Amino acid sequence: MDQNRLSFLALHFIPGIGDHLIRQLVSYCGSAEQVFKTPKGKLLKIPGIGEVTAESIKQGKPFSTAEQELKKAEKENVQIVFFTDKNYPSRLKQINDSPSVLYLKGNMDFENPKTIGIVGTRQATDYGRERVEELVEGLVAHQALVVSGLAYGIDIHAHKHAVKVGLPTIGVMGSGIDVVYPSSHKEIAKKMMDNGGLVTEHSFGTQPDAHHFPARNRIVAGLSDAIIIVEAAQKGGALITADIANSYNKDVFAYPGNVGQSHSEGCNNLIKSNRANLITSVKDLEYVMNWDAAVKPEKKPEVFLLDNYSPNEQLVLKTLLANNKQLVIDELSWKTNVQVSQLASILLELEFKGIVKSLPGKVYKLVKA
Incomplete structure (x- = not known):
């Protein structure tokens, strides 16, 4: 040793x-x-x-x-990297309060020339999720690395959609590398390992205590060339990340939202106080970051055929078709006679295939057919 x-x-x-x-x-x-x-x-x-x-x-x-x-x-196949190591992320070396040790799990390239942090509220709306999907799809032509915090809401949607479109994505944790929080995100965390993975500064077994998360946000900001706030209330982790990114002289962007809605206040205030650039599409990011405009790959029309799916997936799809194309996961479990834990894994696969969409309240909707 x-x-x-x-x-x-x-x-x-x-x-x-x-x-x-x-x-x-x-x-x-x-x-x-x-x-x-x-x-x-x-x-x-x-x-x-x-x-x-x-x-x-x-x-x-x-x-x-x-x-x-x-x-x-x-x-556990976890890599421990110290700040003196050659493979310590170069972007983190440039900030004064970077972690002196990192625990890494997965297959990640911290030196991707284009690295974007996407963060926001845990109470994401349809508008917020749509902005995330549109943004991540716009990043495909740039082959950007997507960094976020594995939290509920905007964070996990950014990770999910990055995996779905084939972009590398890294989740920065406020717990030990063996303590995925929330536990419901274990499945997506596993999928991130092939092209990205998990990062933390905490030792094995560290629990996700509240004071770890503001510190976690500095790693998200430090690893990213720019931070994009999709939805944020007047106070919260996303705004802390924005403030930290500004202190690091990183570019910060925020999507505008409806006046008077709580999940829009944070973004609107960032824009109003000149602490964030207004973003409405990936073109705004390209302009400020001086990226060459990317040509979007042409999408081929997809045909919905049940035969293209596994027996378990077919069972779920048929049940959704028979129930106005959407159901709460508990009711779907009852109707298919599949345990919720197994069903969650099947639904996640169907989300990646673009056939099912998750909605607030653990509702799953069939989006093609």
Whole structure:
């Protein structure tokens, strides 16, 4: 086991040591391994290091925890990347408060020349979901990487549609890499692994506590060339992400919404206060980002044939056809005699195939036939 990498991870398990102090220690001592070999007197001369922290370093207790963490990462096929590594995302290296360690799972390219963060309210409306779909489809010709936070609403819709149209997409988590939150997004998280994946700064088993999410937003902003707010209330995580992106001198865009509607207030205020560019289509993004206008690939008309689907999918489609083309998932489960957990997976596949659409209230609608 690489002693320097083990030492680096051990630093993260010392109470009271954050990303800034870890950088400080490594910079002063020359390497993470050397930090633990440095005499206590010299450690105390490093800015930010007090008696308690210096003593914790000398005791070296976190090494067993770090060793278990590295073994778990290997077993779970998770990559642990430190800020000194060559494959640490270059965009994050440019911000002062970037994480000193990242846990990665999937097949992702952080150096994609066009990387766009899409965030918004958890209470997404049909208007918001339509804007996401239109935007993501516009990004296909640019082969952009889509970054979001795996949350309900706009975030998960951005991930889903990116997977559907074949764009790479990365979900930044506010929990351990093994704790997908919300749990209902596990299926889409699995699908993201082939062309994208999951990223977090938290160790295995970390629960999705509320204070992790504002910190998570800085990673979304840091990884992206531009942040696009689709729908947002007057307060919330999307606006925090916008403020962070502005502080990083990133371009911020917001879709305008109807006056007087709560989910439009945040976007309208960002535009009104010149904290975001107004966006109505991907053309606005291309203009501000100085991208060459992309030519949209021609879509071939699709023919709806039940024979093109698996037996389970056919059962679901036939049931929807017999019930005015839409049903709540519980009723669909009862009518098909398929458990909700299995049904959710089938419906997700049908969403990717563009035959079924999810609506608020766990309603699923047949969109072709």
